[in-house]
Every structure is written in structure tokens, then in C-alpha cells.
Amino acid sequence: xxxxxxxxxxxxxxxxxxxxxxxxxxxxxxxxxxxxxxxxxxxxxxxxxxxxxxxxxxxxxxxxxxxxxxxxxxxxxxxxxxxxxxxxxxxxxxxxxxxxxxxxxxxxxxxxxxxxxxxxxxxxxxxxxxxxxxxxxxxxxxxxxxxxxxxxxxxxxxxxx
Numbered sequence: 001x002x003x004x005x006x007x008x009x010x011x012x013x014x015x016x017x018x019x020x021x022x023x024x025x026x027x028x029x030x031x032x033x034x035x036x037x038x039x040x041x042x043x044x045x046x047x048x049x050x051x052x053x054x055x056x057x058x059x060x061x062x063x064x065x066x067x068x069x070x071x072x073x074x075x076x077x078x079x080x081x082x083x084x085x086x087x088x089x090x091x092x093x094x095x096x097x098x099x100x101x102x103x104x105x106x107x108x109x110x111x112x113x114x115x116x117x118x119x120x121x122x123x124x125x126x127x128x129x130x131x132x133x134x135x136x137x138x139x140x141x142x143x144x145x146x147x148x149x150x151x152x153x154x155x156x157x158x159x160x161x
Contacts, residue, residue, distance in 0.1 A: 029083070037083035045077030067117040067126040071110050074137055078106075099143045106136035 029037070052069030056062050082090045094103045109132045116125035142148040 028086075034083045038080045041076050041080030041083065045073040045075070045080060047073070048076060049073030063123040063126055064117045067113050067130055070130050071113050071133065074106075074110065074133055078137075094140075099140060102136055102140040102143060106133060106140055109133040109136055 048069045050073075052066040052073060055069065056066040058065065085093070093099065109129045113126055113129035113133060116122045116129055139149070142152060
């Protein structure tokens with residue numbers, strides 16, 4: 001009741017960051033539950049991506065099914081890591097300086113894939129955005145491995161010479 005009085009009187013000094021941190025701490029899960037959630041989301045994401053790839057060859061609707069399932073699979077795989085480190089930490093790490101560009105490109109491609117599949121009904125764009133999703137997701141994932149991005153850049157520069 002005191003908290004409500006402080007908020008209504010304008011004396012509450014909490015900002016949005018404190019509220020998010022309190023919510024994150026209130027929803028802590030045990031390690032076993034976190035691992036089960038991670039594995040379930042990750043497996044669901046991989047299965048959706050594989051199913052989407054298998055459905056790619058169905059005439060007329062295959063590309064749309066592929067785009068939707070592949071996008072859903074990437075979102076599920078991305079959400080799976082939230083079980084390991086918590087949603088607030090995941091969002092902070094996604095927006096970190098070394099991952100911000102890859103995150104922005106990946107999320108933009110997720111949205112553009114759905115737009116091209118449903119609103120624009122352009123199969124070529126949907127496929128292009130799925131490929132860009134894959135590349136952005138791979139680049140994002142490599143940012144968690146020390147020196148992996150540098151190794152990939154060096155490997156491609158050697159191949160292109």
C-alpha cells in the first residue's frame with residue numbers, strides 16, 4: 001500500500017530499468033528448468049526451419065510456408081537463449097555495440113520476410129530475406145565466440161584473393 005501511495009503522489013524514484021530488473025529477478029527459474037526451456041525452444045526452432053525447407057518445393061504455397069516456418073524457427077531459436085541468460089540480459093547483449101548491427105539486420109529481415117510473403121506476395125523477395133536472415137543470424141551467433149568473426153573475415157579474404 002505504501003508503494004502505491006508513493007507512486008500516486010509522485011514520490012516514487014524508480015525508473016523503467018528498475019522495473020525491468022525487478023521483473024527479471026521475480027521470474028527466476030532453476031537451472032534445470034532453464035535448460036529444458038532452452039532445449040525445447042531450440043529444438044522447436046530447428047524443426048520449424050527444417051520443416052519449412054522441406055515444404056519449399058510445394059507448388060504455389062511452398063515458398064510462403066517456407067518463409068513463415070523459417071522465420072518462426074529463427075525467432076524460436078533466438079528466444080531459446082533467453083532461458084539461459086534471462087530476457088533482460090539477452091536484450092542487453094543483443095543491443096551491445098558488437099552485436100547491434102547484426103541484431104538490427106536480423107530483426108529487419110524477419111519483418112521483411114513476413115511482409116514479402118503476406119502483403120507484397122513476392123516470392124523472390126521472401127527467399128532473399130530468408131537468405132539474409134540466415135546470414136545475419138550466423139553473424140550474430142559468431143559474435144558470442146571470441147575471434148570467430150575475425151576468423152571468418154580472414155577466411156573469406158583469403159578465398160577471394
